[in-house]
Amino acid sequence: MIRLEHITKTFQTKETNLHAVNDVSLTIEKGDIYGIIGFSGAGKSTLVRCINLLEVPGKGQVLIGGTNLLELTEEQLRKERQKIGMIFQHFNLLSQRSVLDNVTFPLEIIGKKKSEARGKARELLKLVGLEEKENAYPAQLSGGQKQRVAIARALATDPDILLCDEATSALDPMTTATILSLLKEINEKLGLTIVIITHQMEVVKQICHKVAIMEAGKVVEEGSVPTVFSNPKSEVAKNLLLTEGGQK
């Protein structure tokens, strides 16, 4: 489903060139819940932003279902991006729009009829358990509810892939658990491939099938969650396990 080949992303700063992602290759299978974990600054967000080309890698290839995103025209890329949803730590909802209108937003952008967009949005709000809140505004919602709206919005264009960048980091442990079980349900019901970026070990433990561990722009360890957790090889994996949550 997702193949990253030798991805390198370098940021030019005044003093030096910073290799935020340094020669990373990864394969993520269809239907996987794949965790990418590492301490702050390891390059996780930069790597995940390379998957939908929010960040264009300086080197390497991004293949989604066999399509090389770097070879597409702008129009083709826009189409491919509809297949990739994304959610964030701070939800990024539109505060002037109601819950329903936040979810219809991506459908309006691709020119769907209003009635059709609303029908789809209501279906998704039901899936995330927020059908009662369609007329509320983001400011009237709790953090967990906001993230549910963001998930519904990310699913509006029927993506094959959902990218989650620290989607539960702003939530308390109970709410985190409910959002994670919602993601698991979506993975099972819709067959969605989910990529989860986190610094929280318990997130990986709770729902990921596979995990890659990043340090200083590189993937230092990768494998099934039980294997990596029972027998961590890299120092950083051992440290992440020790600190349980990655707070250094």
Ligand SMILES: Nc1ncnc2c1ncn2[C@@H]1O[C@H](COP(=O)(O)OP(=O)(O)OP(=O)(O)O)[C@@H](O)[C@H]1O
């Ligand atoms: N636009 C940018 N310009 C310059 N440097 C950047 C830029 N974006 C990221 N970086 C640098 O790249 C490195 C990796 O950043 P990234 O955000 O990918 O880390 P991360 O693993 O997601 O960290 P966190 O857990 O804190 O979110 C960091 O050193 C960061 O300062």
Ligand SMILES: [Mg+2]
């Ligand atoms: Mg990040």
